[in-house]
Amino acid sequence: MTTLVYSLLDAPLWPLMNKFYRHHQSSMKAVKDAQLWVARQEEIIAGLCLRPVANGYWLTGVFVAPEWRKQGVAATLIDRAVSACDGPVWLFCDPGLQGFYERLGFSLDTRLPHALHERLVRYQRNKAMVALGIGL
Structure with missing residues (x-):
């Protein structure tokens, strides 16, 4: 079995x-102003985006190929990406994922940068979302 590689x-x-x-019919999109992190075993098997915001980063687009889920890929990818950041990292997630992110060191954060706070309020109009942060 080939070793997994985690990198920018x-x-x-x-x-x-x-x-x-797209291959996995995910609505996620990579954006050019972000750091794009991937896990690869020859092909990409997981990815995430870290978008610069307010002297920190906004973590979005976390997606793991279905056949690689529940094997620690997301946790390792997030840990590697966040460890390389030189500022706080925030994310929004479904309340059902809060425990997963808390095990990675994130905590409920009410001190969001203004731009993220406004976005969270908009998102919460349509679905339940919580804001978490690390390195604050």
């Missing part, structure tokens, strides 16, 4: 992240 995706390879999301 080089800018010229960014289209591969959107191809990965």
